[in-house]
Amino acid sequence: MILCCGEALIDMVPVEGGACFRPLPGGAVYNSAVALGRLGAPAGFLWPLSRDxxxxxxxxxxxxxxxAINLCPEVDRPTTLAFVTLTGGEARYDFYDDGTAGRLFSPADLPPALPDSVEALLIGGISLVPDPCGATVEALAAREAGNCPIFLDPNVRAFFIADAAAHRARLMRLIRLAAIVKLSADDLAWLWPGRQVLECVAEVLSRGPSLVLTTDGANGATAHRRQGAITVPSMPVTVADTIGAGDTFNAGVMAGLHRLGALSHGRIADLHRDDLTEALSLGVRAAAICVSRPGANPPWAEEI
Structure with missing residues (x-):
């Protein structure tokens, strides 16, 4: 099972020219969990869920x-809301998060141990920013890094980060724990402003991860390893919006690695080039379908 630990929230998506909002399930890590399940990969989710x-x-x-949601604590606090603004198909967010179910996720909410069925842990998004939830996810990653590979997607939302230095420090600690790190063009620009992509990738690889994935919208996605890089071009689609695109890409890659047995058998570092290309391509195809329709609506396996 690929266990996803990170934010679950409601995206309030504009309709009728922005005069009204439609509530849709969302959250970066939540979207990846749903996408994994739809793609046929065994998936679990760990995050406090409200009773509202x-x-x-x-x-x-x-x-x-x-x-599987059996690890999710059930709490009386409200669900986080994120009001979405779309500009040219690109999504921007205003979060209503204080005192919510997820924001107050604490180490006491973690299970004493993860089930033996967990073969990888996927973390990232805004769940890493504030405390106590950010410290809780970091504590889980530190505890489990020796037990299963960790996939980290910083998914930086700069406007949500009050203390940039503290958040960079947390991400650098998490990079050292991760086996796979995904970085978008926006992530790279925030983490290492003014530096070239390959320079940033080399620094990440030097910190310990086996695989760095970089995405750049219409320019496709690249998997970087110490042995070299593999690029898969994007698929031509008419973009409805980009909500959930990166989350779905993450799920596609992880579903592909699961099918190859690369997660449970520690084969990420030495995957054959063709196998890695197959997993990367699944991520690109899944993301292309997601962006072709409104909202975070990942594809089912039969749509790929």
Whole structure:
């Protein structure tokens, strides 16, 4: 099972020219969990879920995709809301997060141990920014790094980060724990402003990860290893919006690595070039379908 630990929230997406908002389940790591399940990979989700009506909206897609939620604490605090603004198809967010179910995720909410079925841990997104939830996810990653590979997607939202230095320090600690790190063009620009992509990738690889994935929208995606790089071009589609694109890409790559047995058998570093290309291509195809329709709506396996 690929266990996803990170934010679950409600995206309030504009409709009718922005005069009204439609509530849709979302959150970077939540989207990846749903996408993994839809792609047929065994997936689990770990994040506090409220008892409010919005949480019922979050549970339904997880159940439909077959994602296990038995590790999720159930709490009385409200669900996080994110109001979305779309500009040229690009999504920007305003978060209402203080005192919410996820924001107050604490180490006491973690299970004493993860099930033996967990073969990888996927973390990232805004769940890493504030405390106590950010410290809780970091503590889980530190505890489990020796037990299973960790996939880290910083998914930086600069406007949500009050203390940039503290968040950079946390991400650098997490990079040292991770086996796979995904970095978008926006992530690279925030983490290492003014530096070239390959220079940044080399620095990440020097910190310990076996694989660095870089994405750049229409320019496709690249998998970087110490042995070299592999690039898969993007698929031509008409973009509805980019909500959930990177999250779905992450799920596609992880689903591909699961199918290859690369996660549970520690084969990430020495995967054959063709196998890595196959996993990367699955991520690109899944993301292309996601951006072709409104909202975070990852594809099912039969759509790939």
């Amino acid at each position: 009506p919005f949480a019922a909206m979050l549970r339904a897609p997880l159940a439909e995709a077959g994602v």
